Every structure is written in C-alpha cells, then in structure tokens.
Amino acid sequence: MKIVVLVKQVPDSGAERNLRAEDNTVDRASANNVINEMDEYALEEALRIQEAHGGSTVTVLTMGPERATESIRKALSMGPDGAVHVLDDALSGTDALGTSKVLAAALKRLEPDLVLCGAESTDARGQVLPHMLAERLGVAALTGARKLTVDGSQLTIERQTEEGYEVVTAATPAIVSVWDTINEPRYPSFKGIMAAKKKPVETLTLADLGVSADEAGWAGALTTVASHAKRPPRSAGVKVTDDGEGGTKLVEFLVSEKFV
Amino acid sequence: MAEVLVVVEASGGTVKKVSLEMLTMARALGTPSAVVFGDAAGLADKLGEFGAEKVYVASGDDVESYLVAPKATVLAQLVKDVQPAAVLLGSTQEGKEIAGRLAVKLDNGVLTDVSALEPDGTATQVIFAGSAIVKSKILGGIPIVTVRPNSLTPVAAPVTPAVSNLDVAVGDADRLAKVVERVAEAKGARPELTEASIVVSGGRGVGSAENFKLVEELADLLGAAVGASRAATDSGFYPHAFQVGQTGKTVSPQLYVALGISGAIQHRAGMQTSKTIVAVNKDAEAPIFELADFGVVGDLFQVVPQAAEEIRKRK
Incomplete structure (x- = not known):
C-alpha cells in the first residue's frame, strides 16, 4: 500500500504566536516552528499500517517555506521512507482553498492508496482540508478517526461525534484524518534521526505540479485577513485562600453573578 | 432581501442552540432560510420561532447514510438555485467539513470559527487560543462561514415557515464513505459541552x-x-x-x-x-x-x- 502523510509545520501552540503587522500572516520567523501535533498521530498510524502490511511505503507531503525542511526531517526520523516538499515563493499567502488545490495536484502525482493527516492543525483549526482534497480528487474522506482498521483495500474508521461515534467504511483510494485518541506516537530513535538525514526529499514547485502562480498565494486567495489585534489579556479577579469557607465564598460569587 | 442559508444542526429531534444563534445572526444579513438534512419533523416550529421564513428539507438514504459529501452536493445546488447572501454552518466537525466541500464546489472562499459577521461580509475570528482577534473577508464570492457555538444570544422572532423538500440528486462520488453504524455513548441528561452555558x-x-x-x-x-x-x-x-x-x-x-x-x-x-x-x-x-x-x-x-x-x- 502506498501511503502519503500530510505534515504541516505550525507555530508551537505552547508558545506565544503572532501575526505579522505588514500582511496579517503567521509570524514564522519569531515562532518555534514544529510539526502540527495531530500530524504526528497520522505519521504513527501510517507506520503501524506499514509494519502490518508488507511492501507498503510511507511518504511525507509538506507544503511550506524553506524552514519547513526541519519538520520534514523530524517527521522522517520517525520512520517514513521519503518526503515531498512543495516549495515555491509564490505560495506565500495561500488560503485553505488554494492549499487544497496545490496538495491535490501533488497527490495526483504521487497516486497514493491512502492519505493520512491530522484532523486539524493547531494554528488554523479549520478541519476543512481533508474534505476539500477528497472533493478535488474524487476519493473517499474518512474524517475524525479515533480508530482505523485496514483490511486489504477496505478501510473502516470509528469517527468521534458529539453523540458517540460512527462506524464509517470506504475502499481505497481514500483520505483518513485522525484525532490524537487513535494511538501514541513513537519518539524518533537515534538511528532514526541519523537515517532521516539521508532519506530522499523531493522538492516540487508550482510549475512542476502544473498549478499556475495566480491560482495560489496572494493572487489566488479567495479570503483575506483585513486586520488583526491582540485580544486584551484577561485580568485576574478575586483570589481567596480557603479558610474553611472557600466553598461558601465561591457560591456567594456565583450568586452575585446570578449563576445560582 | 436575499435569503441567508442556515444549515441546521440537530440532535435527537432537537435543534441545537448554535442553529438558533445562526438564525439570529442571519436576520441581520437577509431573510433566514433553514436547511435541514434528515428528518425535519419537530424542528420546523422551533426554526420558525427564531425567524426561519423557509425550511428546506433534504432527507433519505443518500443524505443520511454517507459522510457529508451528499449534503455538500445538495447544498451547492441550493446555493445555485436561490443565490443566497450568505451560507452559515455550525463550527462543528460536520459543519466545517460540509463548508470545505461547498467551497471547492463553488470555488468560493470559506471562513471557519466565525463569532460575528457584518452585513458587508466582514467576519470576526478569535484565533491562537483566544489571544488574537482577526477581521477576515471572503473575496469575490458569498460568505460561506462556520459559526462558533455560544457566539451570540439567540433572539426569537416568530414566523410561520414554508417547508419544502429538496430533490436529492447525488452521484457515485458522494457515496464513497458509508456510515454503517451510529453508536450513542451515554452522556446522560447533561447539556452538550460546546453549547452549554x-x-x-x-x-x-x-x-x-x-x-x-x-x-x-x-x-x-x-x-x-x-x-x-x-x-x-x-x-x-x-x-x-x-x-x-x-x-x-x-x-x-x-x-x-x-x-x-x-x-x-x-x-x-x-x-x-x-x-x-x-x-x-x-x-x-x-x-x-x-x-x-x-x-x-x-x-x-x-x-x-x-x-x-x-x-x-x-x-
């Protein structure tokens, strides 16, 4: 089985994240740039499928600026065979719809049986990409998986919902997005880190993918961020130390705010 | 005034609060029309109470037995037919997924996790763990936005809605991901997490x-x-x-x-x-x-x- 894992480099959600004053895009220069956390679960799931099904390959696909190379090497250190990096100056400013156009073109070229990705990224949290890709490629999208079973070309997921879960099936080729409940990602081994340095990373430009520059980037974007502002930080209110009446004081506060 | 399509979220025969919030939001943008996927019985009165002049219903196996793709197809056709001023969906897993497909079908931008939408299409989004607020806009198309639950207080504006059934014409590409079982996991009588006050x-x-x-x-x-x-x-x-x-x-x-x-x-x-x-x-x-x-x-x-x-x- 040919598996492609979508990996996005994002600003670390555990640190301060900013938008740039000049163009309202993510300030990547000042950020600690890491693999989107949910994508690590997709990588782990791909590697487990590869281990269980002989003859499978796992390829990382990333669209992003030059510095995304660090995240690609990190992903490869977990065990995938190689990576494809869509890298083009004209990609700056691409919105979700444009991203799906570019990644769909890359996936057409790679012809995977299975595409795995995180259910959402920690920066945009849009959850729109897997279905956008499925729509463009005419393949199934099994999204929000907390469990994935592969039986030949038949895929079955448990999809987490508000009410419980749904069992959803499809045949390959398909896109599966995963939540962090699906597995526990491995840590890269020292051997894995050394091996990752030698693994092939193919770089593709928009021209290579047959996408014209005005279909991506600022030129192709159908959404724009007009302005941004820091949300005023919450200020701490009253803090009392429990002197035996802490619970009562808490309720008095709730009453004063009309919650009780 | 142009229609504003509100894709209704419901659970167990009850309209979810986010749908009422969206109807309230829609009234400032045009004439609200609710879109229900699945059984609309028992929902129409509630939707009318919050201002839905029309209720479009798409039901049947093709809509209900597959993941989101058929819903997006039906919705895209409706958008072409009624030329709405905006399409509002809940900022939930399914709402975002339908929105994503709709955006591709219509080659129209999409904005998620929107907390306010102005008549000129300017959307407010709170991002980065609540640390920043951005004002965004869709260029050259209609606003297709997903609305974050608890963004506003629903306000009733009773009307008697006209209920109509939509033709469900979907293709094989919409029937690729089949829902074979729905399993409810007990959560008791408590309100749903994202909707709770x-x-x-x-x-x-x-x-x-x-x-x-x-x-x-x-x-x-x-x-x-x-x-x-x-x-x-x-x-x-x-x-x-x-x-x-x-x-x-x-x-x-x-x-x-x-x-x-x-x-x-x-x-x-x-x-x-x-x-x-x-x-x-x-x-x-x-x-x-x-x-x-x-x-x-x-x-x-x-x-x-x-x-x-x-x-x-x-x-």
Whole structure:
C-alpha cells in the first residue's frame, strides 16, 4: 500500500504566536516552528499500517517555506521512507482553498492508496482540508478517526461525534484524518534521526505540479485577513485562600453573578 | 432581501442552540432560510420561532447514510438555485467539513470559527487560543462561514415557515464513505459541552476517575456540562470526548469552573473566551488564577463539597 502523510509545520501552540503587522500572516520567523501535533498521530498510524502490511511505503507531503525542511526531517526520523516538499515563493499567502488545490495536484502525482493527516492543525483549526482534497480528487474522506482498521483495500474508521461515534467504511483510494485518541506516537530513535538525514526529499514547485502562480498565494486567495489585534489579556479577579469557607465564598460569587 | 442559508444542526429531534444563534445572526444579513438534512419533523416550529421564513428539507438514504459529501452536493445546488447572501454552518466537525466541500464546489472562499459577521461580509475570528482577534473577508464570492457555538444570544422572532423538500440528486462520488453504524455513548441528561452555558471541568488535581463524581455533582447542581483537561483525559480520569483544550473542544460558556486544573496553555486554548471563569486549585501560583474572575486557593475535596452543599441550601 502506498501511503502519503500530510505534515504541516505550525507555530508551537505552547508558545506565544503572532501575526505579522505588514500582511496579517503567521509570524514564522519569531515562532518555534514544529510539526502540527495531530500530524504526528497520522505519521504513527501510517507506520503501524506499514509494519502490518508488507511492501507498503510511507511518504511525507509538506507544503511550506524553506524552514519547513526541519519538520520534514523530524517527521522522517520517525520512520517514513521519503518526503515531498512543495516549495515555491509564490505560495506565500495561500488560503485553505488554494492549499487544497496545490496538495491535490501533488497527490495526483504521487497516486497514493491512502492519505493520512491530522484532523486539524493547531494554528488554523479549520478541519476543512481533508474534505476539500477528497472533493478535488474524487476519493473517499474518512474524517475524525479515533480508530482505523485496514483490511486489504477496505478501510473502516470509528469517527468521534458529539453523540458517540460512527462506524464509517470506504475502499481505497481514500483520505483518513485522525484525532490524537487513535494511538501514541513513537519518539524518533537515534538511528532514526541519523537515517532521516539521508532519506530522499523531493522538492516540487508550482510549475512542476502544473498549478499556475495566480491560482495560489496572494493572487489566488479567495479570503483575506483585513486586520488583526491582540485580544486584551484577561485580568485576574478575586483570589481567596480557603479558610474553611472557600466553598461558601465561591457560591456567594456565583450568586452575585446570578449563576445560582 | 436575499435569503441567508442556515444549515441546521440537530440532535435527537432537537435543534441545537448554535442553529438558533445562526438564525439570529442571519436576520441581520437577509431573510433566514433553514436547511435541514434528515428528518425535519419537530424542528420546523422551533426554526420558525427564531425567524426561519423557509425550511428546506433534504432527507433519505443518500443524505443520511454517507459522510457529508451528499449534503455538500445538495447544498451547492441550493446555493445555485436561490443565490443566497450568505451560507452559515455550525463550527462543528460536520459543519466545517460540509463548508470545505461547498467551497471547492463553488470555488468560493470559506471562513471557519466565525463569532460575528457584518452585513458587508466582514467576519470576526478569535484565533491562537483566544489571544488574537482577526477581521477576515471572503473575496469575490458569498460568505460561506462556520459559526462558533455560544457566539451570540439567540433572539426569537416568530414566523410561520414554508417547508419544502429538496430533490436529492447525488452521484457515485458522494457515496464513497458509508456510515454503517451510529453508536450513542451515554452522556446522560447533561447539556452538550460546546453549547452549554455553564461548564464544570476537572483536571489532574481531581486525581482519579472515581473522584470525577465530584465534578459531575457540581455540574449537575449548576445544570452544566462536564469537561476535562488533557491531563485528566490522558490519565483516563474521564473520556477523551470531553477534553477541553487545544487538542479538544473549544468552549465559550457564560461560566467556566476549573477544578484542579493548573491552566496550561493547552487547556487555556479551549476555554479562554469564557465570559466568567472560576477556579479552585491548591497551588496559589497556578496560571489558571491569572484568568479567573474568582479563584479559591484550596483543596478541591474540601471546597467543592462545601460549595455543592451551599447551592443545595439555596435552592
């Protein structure tokens, strides 16, 4: 089985994240740039499928600026065979719809049986990409998986919902997005880190993918961020130390705010 | 005035609150029309109460037995037919997924997690764990936006809606992901986490699955939903489905009560936009107190039972 894992480099959600004053895009220069956390679960799931099904390959696909190379090497250190990096100056400013156009073109070229990705990224949290890709490629999208079973070309997921879960099936080729409940990602081994340095990373430009520059980037974007502002930080209110009446004081506060 | 399509979210024959919020939002943009996928019986009255002049219904196996793709196809056709001023969907997993497909079908931009939408199409989004606010716009198309639950207070504006059935004409490409089973996992009578006006959450400090009864007890006294921090769900104290945070649900209730939660950035990402925050933690230096409107430094096993008792007394 040919598996492609979508990996996005994002600003670390555990640190301060900013938008740039000049163009309202993510300030990547000042950020600690890491693999989107949910994508690590997709990588782990791909590697487990590869281990269980002989003859499978796992390829990382990333669209992003030059510095995304660090995240690609990190992903490869977990065990995938190689990576494809869509890298083009004209990609700056691409919105979700444009991203799906570019990644769909890359996936057409790679012809995977299975595409795995995180259910959402920690920066945009849009959850729109897997279905956008499925729509463009005419393949199934099994999204929000907390469990994935592969039986030949038949895929079955448990999809987490508000009410419980749904069992959803499809045949390959398909896109599966995963939540962090699906597995526990491995840590890269020292051997894995050394091996990752030698693994092939193919770089593709928009021209290579047959996408014209005005279909991506600022030129192709159908959404724009007009302005941004820091949300005023919450200020701490009253803090009392429990002197035996802490619970009562808490309720008095709730009453004063009309919650009780 | 042009129609504004509101894709209704419902559960167990009840319209979810976010749908009523969207109808309220839609009235400022045009004439609200509700779109129901599945059985509309029992929903139309409620939708009319909140201003839906029309209710479009698409039902049947093709819509209900497959993941989102058929819904997007039906919705795209409706958009072409009625040329709405905007399409509003809930900022839920399914709402976002339908929106994503619709955007591709119509080659139209899409904005998610929108908390306000102006008549000129300017959308407000709170991003980066509640630390920044952006104003965004869709260029050259109609606003297709997903609306974050608890963004506004639903206001009734009763009308008698005209209910009509939509033709469901979907292709094989829409029938690739088949839903073979729907399994309900017990959550009792508590409100849904993302929609609840009050959320009571427990963290690592709760200590065990057994002790979460304390969190549930307080939640039930307040008519609240129960949430949990990642530390608590990863430790197996409470099911993952109830996780609030960067990798879980984002909630924005009127009142958020954090019990034994330190307030790591991972957690704050999911609750920072709550209107009022109350915290109980034994560590006076816990970062949750930086956000809390009212904080009690103390042992939650003393404070919470006392609070529960006090609420009972006042009821």
